[in-house]
Amino acid sequence: MTILIRGGTVVNADRHFKADVLCDGDKIVAVGAGLQAPASASVIDASGQYVMPGGIDPHTHMNLPFMGTVTADDFYTGTAAGLAGGTTTIIDFVIPNPQQSLLEAYHQWRGWAAKAAGDYTFHVAITWWSDRVHEEMGVLVRDHGVNSFKHFMAYKNAIMADDETLVRSFRRVLELGAIPTVHAENGELVYQLQRDLLTRGLTGPSSHPLSRPPAVEAEAANRAIAIAGVLNTPLYIVHVSCKESLDAIARARAAGQRVYGEALAGHLIIDDSVYQNPDFDFAAGHVMSPPFRSKEHQRALWQGLRGGNLHTTATDHCTFCAEQKAAGRDDFSKIPNGCGGVEDRMAVIWDEGVNSGMLTPSEFVRVTSTNAAQIFNIYPRKGAIVPGADADVVVWDPEGTRTISAKTQFAKGGFNVFEGRTVKGIPSTTVAAGKVVFHQGELMAVEGAGRHVDRPAFAPAFSPITAR
Template structure:
């Protein structure tokens, strides 16, 4: 059975043009004028864009003594409702430390729930021979080409510099891409202790304990380590000018570093933590925390200039009850906010509608760039014959006020509550299936999503590897006669 998306304006990361899109089964089979199919999806007055890819979610993640409330089902359905057709979740090793077992566990959790396609980043939270070995299987057998490293959450997920170096070097060998959460965990912890000792227990102290300089420092450090190990690097949730500056500085030296701002950091600021309502502030607690307007300007400029490539959400949604674990102590508030459903509409409204971004840049930031980085382009992230029919009919005429009452996320609040957005997905298609139709009471289709395997050795990885091998420092050949015979 075929479907044709008719009368829309296709927007890719490259260009805009009017054309119809013919889908056969899961794939796009033709793009052109006057196409016909068994079914017609109307895209009149709308854009036809690649389905969004959110490369940073934590669904049902065990963390800080609890488990993120958003499930794979509710999360992927919220994603679909917002125009996102694939997400990449972070897979954490369990107590046995095994990477492969962790993937199995994640598969088990996700499999029957997911409404869209997913993939995982594998977290490296320690270092030993077994991890070194398993990494190869993770890449080659499981199709995961990214490894996440936490420079914060000391005593829990954090890894040390030598562990990062070892893992990054392993990534370089395997053609995989290391990711980092960049904050100096030692200093975060010290700041937390200092603040608590001073009686600062409220959610605003969460922000105080993680100033931008700590993030910039860690970004800078990770970049150096990646350069030493000879691998590209991807820095998640770049929230501030300091980290962005470190990225720019690296890139202008020819280093291959990617930066991912979150939609939250682009649009919300630190004053949220100063709200007199504890629950309001606690709901916004995430790491890194929101920053001020100056940082937002920096991030937006990064998206248009190319020093930042991807907009994600770090969706990690905890309920009010969970947030209250930190009522007496901000360090116990589970870190995380939502955004899966709002990412695309918020970025369009505050980016494209203001002229900060072109429509093409919007597509690049929401799907194409990350698809290339993750080495799954153009299966995902494009509108291209042969690619998966992960497509959104993006309607720039639907205006909506974000509200908990209408959201698909299962938590009881929304950090974008009250924000007006000026575009919404009219239809969201995942591999050819309409999984969301605006205003038509779409329902979750758990279990239809698939795990997407991602091959190693993306083009940037190969180029860097070539450069590094041509530029290894050379041994000086010395005449043994000139070398003293020792003592």
């Protein structure tokens, strides 16, 4: 199939310019003025619009078994919703149970992902340690295109990685030319604070942020950065939600460490007042970890994006319906943690960031696509409108508007944390792997059309520690 996107303004991370974009099969084959295409080609009129690389959401959880239930969105519905919002690639998570083979879990997740409508790839979580884990990490990097490993510093008595696991895994990651990622919250502190609040009878969703204050996140971020610094390992910190964690990243980067930070669309837009709503379903619908923070922290996150100490935007898309959230009606610590957003990430960041002047269109592309592609080593296959790149393209209408609502969204779960927000700047057309999958509000996603994206390892680093 040949597609000619004509008359738009191409926006890459480094510049924007008027040009046509010609896609043939699943690749971009030409970018330039006055391009010609065969008579059989489909032509998309992008006049007055931007033509941008498809969004990459580096943090999603589709079909996730978690806290005794499974997320409402599977890999088909979740990736299809992403395509409607301009996100053409997700990086999801394989999360083995403690003592479970990493390879067994990886193949389990690959099976679930076979129905994906958009491209996908995986981080693999390290939830325990043994010689077998050490060996299987190498197999995943060598044979399965995995170059990142996740470490949960939270969720005590479940999947939390202790310091020994962090050190051993970070060291192994460095040997393999991969990158470690961390969920930075002190799991022991969270556990003790939860117990204290429940003992005092504070059982509702308003206690959730009290059990996970900024200092809990900052301690873990500083600890992970210190471990990575000693081992000379790069580090990617997911869902940075508070100023203190951002400050830790900024200090490390100023000292020359390779530390990267991720901000969630929700943390950039929504503040902690949502937990005070007396409606349990509303407040519980916003329960995620780390929790939403005050506006002071939101301002800091935007400054981090503008200043280059936060590099990517994600969603932590992890949807649960009201019936699932109700498991914690009498104990907030049992509310399944997670919110949606893969469908809305790009629009709310454009509306809040570009329309306000905080981000330029090129900076928007950088934090919604290009930086993730570069950090996780799939650039320029992804994250750029250049010849040879995958034909993942979003035609973006800066004047288009949409009012976000759970009633009209494609994602499942029946709840939307951005409910009622009218955004200006939306995708008019999404092209994924050279096929039109969304156009003028109509979703044409195909179950199973998504492809697994192998991410090659980086050159293994040399350091005095790894040389011993």
